[in-house]
Amino acid sequence: MKPLETLKTAITNSFRSKLRTTLTVLAIFVGAFTLTITNGLGTGISNYIDSQVAAVGASNAFTVTRADTGSGLGSGPQKYDPNTRVLAGGGRPGSTQVALTQADLDKIGAVPGITGVSPVTRLNTAYIQWNNQDKYQLSVSVLAGAQPQLDAGQNLDDGSPAPQIILPSSYVAPLGFSDSAQAVGQDVTIGIPDATGTMRTVTARINGIEQSALLSSGGAFINKALSTALTQAQATGTPATSAPVYTAATATFAPSSESQISGMKSQLSGAGYTAQTLDDRIGTVKTVINGIIGVLDAFAVIALVAAGFGIVNTLLMSVQERTREIGLMKAMGMGSGSVFALFSAEAAFIGLLGSLIGSGAAIALGTVVSHALARGPLSDLAGLQILSFAPGPVAVVIVLVMAIAFIAGTLPAWRAARQNPIDSLRYE
């Protein structure tokens, strides 16, 4: 039999026995549907996580602090050392954080691979106000490579001499704006107490509004110009003798491999510093999410196994029903290989049919549900499409399901194809 003829006959055969084909396609459908949905869930959630993570900070930067020497549980208070400056506040009660000085920054910058070090000063901003309306508390942080997802406006320009700020969307209504678009371009007043306790004010322009996000701190992002202005305001009245100290530093590095990063980390820790990448800081969140996706995948595999048995069962029925047909074809000189090819083509066709319909239905339904959820219950998590379908993984699902259908359909056919024609013909 010619290959094209085999294919045509296989397709005709699969449509000939409608009930059997429908049952098999249904079994495959369930498998493909479930797999595609869980897959889409995984893709949707990881897309969201990736964008959220990018909003928190750059992946090619460490946050470096002085290692909290031996403050392990029950180790008791640390001995006083006049050369070590301790910063109060932050962290849990009783914990202390050792400050970084310019000498520390130089040491960090000297580590091979580090391309830049900038100090992180804690800016104790007090409030934000627009147009003399109500004042609201505010915390700010410098945009160290983070890419916040914006609702309106533009990202910060660190090169600009004008002070700029990006506010979380939760500030829009309280400050008196009607919507995000109105807020963009407006000047706000930020209050910050100086070293003597006197409130100083700095004016900044709203450059953008950030979508409410999973990992966001609820604080505002500011550009270099505003950071400098606030630092100056905060430092007003500081005794001239005391050298500036910092809580932490941001050390950037060129894109590196996992091992290079851990190399730099161990160098820094050898020098007495704690370096954390973004992944380290949000590691727990990621672990939880990966766990959830893993559970979903496990369910998908169970569904696939169940569907696999369904497929084997229906195709096995079909082979028994058609053993006589195989016997007849062999009696008329069809080779075992051709018989096998015919049944494989049929199984693969049914598999393709089932998985295409299953995946198609999953994508259609998933997209509708995902949009409905994004507008409804999940609208607080802007930018979250709970189900999203990438062509690659969906193609993998289709091929996988087809492969199962293929194996399930051909194993029994293989047995029948090897028998003597007359043994198959006598099959009752």
Place this chain on the structure above:
Amino acid sequence: MPVPILSTRDLTKTYGRGPDRFDALRGVSLEIDRGDSVAIVGKSGSGKSTLMHLLALLDTPGGGSVHVEGTDARSLSGRRLNALRNQMFGFVFQQFFLNHATTVLDNVVLPLKIAGMGARERRARGMAVLEQLELADKARNKAGNLSGGQKQRVVIARALANNPRVLFADEPTGNLDSATGRIVEDILFDLNQNHGITLITVTHDHDLAARFNRRVYIRDGQLITTDEEHAA
């Protein structure tokens, strides 16, 4: 002396095992010449169909050998064996083995499809054979919807589709009324006499058997020289 187209030597066939063991053939030696017409006659259960299946290389013998044009069937490659089944032999099964869900024409052209013939050629050849058996008007009908006699003729048409050199017919007229039976017989003998097809037919019917060149009598899986039933 020319090599016989088919010959067997001490052919045996045993079905089942242990207490179910049954010797269907017990040493059959036979030679069939090219262009001959042979009737295999015997009681029900005597082993006629079993012998036919072994001659047509559809089954493997328990012992002994089958030679096709002098070649031992056991030495044939799979490809060669399939070519023989497809091109050299045509087989009319006692139980028909038609595919009831497809059309008469589709059933008839199955050997041509297996041979790799193109669709148009296949249909032309299929229609020609159906014409020959006066079934052209049923070509589009589902095979399952035919009468017993019509099915019998479809099976013969299928066996003839690929122009076989040897036609095996297992009770080809058993299901037919005498008029239709006569038509089928005439077709078979015409193929034998005018087209040189070797005809091997199983029959109960002694009138039909009398029309053949040669008769082979079988009893309990062994050949016997005379028709004892008839003689008695």
